[in-house]
Amino acid sequence: MDAPGKIIDVQLAADLKVLEGDGYLLVSDVLNAHERIMLAQELEPWLAATPRCQGDFYGWRTTRVGGLLSKAPMVQRLALDRRMLAIAEALLAPACDCIQLNLTQAARLHPGERAQAPHRDEEMWPGATDGRQRLINVMWAVSDFTEENGATRIWPGSHRARLDRGAELSEGVAATMRAGSACVFLGSTTHAAGANRSPAPRTGVIVSYCLGWLKTYENQFLAYPRATARCFPADLQRLIGYRMHRPNLGGWEGRDPLEYLEGSDAPGAHIDALTPDIAAQLESWYKKAERAADPAEDG
């Protein structure tokens, strides 16, 4: 019998192959029935109480709700899903010290909502990417996603081309899936919410991950201030940014933000958080400088 780690490796390799080829991946029935029901129940009061969006990007017959980790605790399970994290780590971690949560957002398309214009989510960060990924999106289906009710449309292979804002809707593929399934797609993949031509709303939850040194779409520290984040599991605290991104990025008073979460307000020393290669380079530089200052010591 294969070890669990090996099975995950095989799964991850297969997932990455699909993503690299098509720019998106459908994963069916990730959530069990209990998880599906809990997720829908936790979201419902927030979706019901939130006014509709205003804008050609957010939509006019759409309701969106952010900051879901505290509003709908089942979203913590989505954000920490091992298969999705493994994909995000594999595609993003080579370009950063650690990945981070970019956003959590519920999106409900009401009947009559028109199709969204095709776009790439990585457009929010300017500059060339050299073909590297900055963002991995996971759209979780809370209700069934159908062609008729506005399933996310994906342009397969579009991650290898320039964004074509005139892309024909008919060239996009509807990511149809049952509630509890997920559609993973790259930040460089052209996509859009479909039109809801059905009489019922279509609801999904977007969870996205980005490079640890980018500005996140959702301000995680406002969404989850100290009193809120303190109650989260440690791996979630780190994922939303309460951690040091080496070297020395994102600290608090020069120290690991986890100390702040734990309630320490006392003055303390700034303490280096360096990657091993930078630490070795600094050590080497100081040794060389010492030898130059005192050649006799060099033997």
Ligand SMILES: [Fe+2]
């Ligand atoms: Fe998008």
